[in-house]
Amino acid sequence: MKRWFLFLSFLLVQVAVFGQDKQRTLFWNAGTHNAWERDFAYSPLLYSGASFGFTLGYASVGEKKTDEVYLHYSRIPMQNAFDANMAGTHAHVMTYTFYKASWLPEKFTLGWSNNNALSLRNFEDAQNFNPRFDFHTSFGPAVQYQTLFGKVEQWRFSSQAHFQVTGFLFSASYVTSPPDPFLHEQSTFNAFWQSIRFFQPFQQQDLGILNQLFYQLSNGNEIGVGYRFNYTNLENAQRSQRSIGHYFFQFNFQL
Template sequence: MLKIYLTLPLIFFCWLFLVNISSAQSSGDIWLSTGIQNLSSRDEGFSLMKYKGNKTTSTVGFNLSKRNKTQWFQGDFSYGVLTNQVGGTLNEMGVNFITHTFYHKVKSPDRGLHWGWANKNTFHIRSHNNFSNYNFRYDYFSALGPSVRYILPFVWKKKSFVWQNGANWQLIGLQVKSGYIGAEPEDYLKGESLANNFFNTVRPFIPVKDLDLGFSSSLFWKLPTNNQLGIRYQYNYSKLSGIKVVHRLDQSLELVLNVRLW
């Protein structure tokens, strides 16, 4: 019995020690960025014409790096006016939230190639300025797929830099978008309950038939305060199938401040 009383406190202190070690080996960063996004979009449920233009975009991200994996959470907002070939305009707003999880059990979290997975949630709203009826359009999808990143720290002229590239391919999930011409989603039934209406509008996000590909490349300069200042280029292409297809291609250039929290 005495051995048990002596062993239990020892186990407790060992557990507490391991918890402190694991928390001490983690690091957290917050990411703030702003820039310009060039967007080209075609919603065949409304028009076969392409709308394109520049939008402002802002991003907030949080990076939690542990010994075996890194989790990245990012939310961004963009807004601007797009124009078609004959001068028609629409106001376009986009909201994205994406999470990445990268695994590096036998690697450094600060360099090299890391594989993982990503979940992306995207919502876009469009208001056509040249129409009084059926001028409101939207689409949403949530999808899951593989993700990869490559980090290369280097020194140039006695300054420390980090070059970071990432890519993700969303494969499977669900989507909801406006129906043909009208703003109501496909198969929306007015006589049904709200829950039934929602499930009737949900469609699967099918690999290859539906598509979302993203790529980003960032260059950071490490500041003496252990923070980083950088510039990022981001490319994304998406296609949502259905009765009528929605295509979207955007490219962004952003200034980034990365702040080390701990």
């Protein structure tokens, strides 16, 4: 029993020491979402609108590596040019991993990103056609630029971008809400497996940019503003496109 106690104490000390080597931040932001969306299976017309959305996130910054996780959610009422209504719900988990390399300029880091995005579309005039949806998980390169300025470097500006090149896609069929394999008599697992499509580079597009400006408070926390833009073009049984711009106010809490 004593050995287990000593081992547990040693493990806790190591975790604490490891945690001291990294700066850990929990953050929350909220602001307006402006979006347009188009589902060619239903209509070639653009639906656009604006609403309120929020993001929760976590960042771990070390000497050579930075990890970030963003959880976004928004629900946006949209209309087309003929005043037909559509409600768009967007939720996704975005992760970034950046590495500092000796050959890079001091303020740049390179890495990769992973986007897990869900889009739900409910068309007011298509009761038997709802909900339309698509989900994709994709991976690609990412780059970040960051600089400090001010008398005591209390201001921080960062800009990062991603471009997804490979992954998987799961979406509604051309004429029904469920994917085609779910319309046949077979197990749910087989139907799901047959519904997955490869996220093909340059045939599917998912790219975005995030710009942020922060001011550091005396307690080490930060307040700031930012803008996030994301564009997605997916092609499976049909093509769906969407673009979202998010202006937000953010709080960063040091852990």
